[in-house]
Amino acid sequence: MNFLDQYGEMLLVATGETLYMTFFSALFSYLLGLPMGVLAYTSEKDSIAPNRPLNLILGWIINIGRSIPFMILIVALIPLTRLIIGKAIGPTAAIVPLTIGAAPFVARMVETSLKEIDRGVIESARAMGATNFQIVWKVLLPETLPSLLRGVSIAAITIVGYTAMAGTVGGKGLGDVAIRYGYHRYEYMVMLATIVILVVLVQLIQVVFNVLSKRIDKNR
């Protein structure tokens, strides 16, 4: 029997699951991480709205979140996942730990992107009578958009890696297939196929966002 006949559909479904987890986890981790990153930037000393307690708390949350190994985070978050999704296995359930695991990473990357902007530009916006809110919406985010987009590709690629881990504990997707067939059943061809698909996925994400970032960047 031909390899594709035997495993093709399974691999296709698993790829779909991986994409599904990656897309929604990236989306939700930005909904959480973007405001965190912006606040971490604006609350810093000498920034537009210095606030030491807020800055410290955000710094702690981000660092603690980033230092918990993702495998442990998945297990630790099972009660929360049950609460939100109603069950702790399957791709939809995996989105909860994926989002919470990636959000601090996203926050740190957003903060780093915002730091690229010249302070003089912010100061001149202030001198034109911009409110803090206007500085964030009309200066910080639009001016750093190319860099933010490059950040999205790094975040999405990291999440693809995380989905493989989520797969091993019931999250399904390509990670699950690789473990069940490649590891438990010694079917190396299947494992190899999942690796190839993952590499192609990562490359695609990278290329798409790099091209997008370059196309919109007017400061070159």
Added chain:
Amino acid sequence: MIEVKNLTKEFSNSGQQEFQALKGVSFQVDQGDIYGVIGMSGAGKSTMLRLLGLLETPTSGEVLVDGKNIHNLKGKDKIAYYRSIGTVFQGYNLLMQKTVFENVAFPLKLSKCDKGVIQERVDQLLELVGLTEKAKVYPSTLSGGQKQRVAIARALANRPKLLLCDEPTSALDNLTTQSILKLLQSINQQLGVTIVLITHEIQVVRSICNKVAVLDEGVLVDNGLVQEVLEQQNHRVTQALFGKEMLA
């Protein structure tokens, strides 16, 4: 129009000794002046302008603009003050992801002007600074002089009565400097905008300022009409700054 009274600004680097950037500076700027503030690096010129532009708070003393102490302004009044002045920086500080048109329109958008009003006003300003044909390009394709013209147009968008310029020509070559200075002069004469201009270049003071203040290590050592300050040369720093030019 502007009264600077006994203005002092100290900066404290954590743990280290305090540094006095300005020590009890007083002077007055009248409506219609092009007032030059000159001095060597570290004399406190930029701090002076930042205090006038409300980008820094003084340690003591006050800045009165039309009789009001600007450092007491809060919330909406503070924003209103920002919108009543224009500031031009040495580094242009343009929005690099926005076109020339959008850059000039930016302050108008901040104050939520109507689209039609913005279109008309920006066209007018771009014509004034001679960049009508560059409306749709991005700043990264412009020369230094053109970028500064965009910055000047942007600073004038809200029809300010006062324009603050921090070393507006220091990054520019001689010829470009002359054209920017001419532009500032015509803005002063045609639109009646009062200008306070920081510089370390004597030619700048000579060519467009009617009054000048000389700063040295945070102290105002000389000020008055350019003509008089030049003739009298009361202070060694005035001599050092202007004397060199005489020999050249």
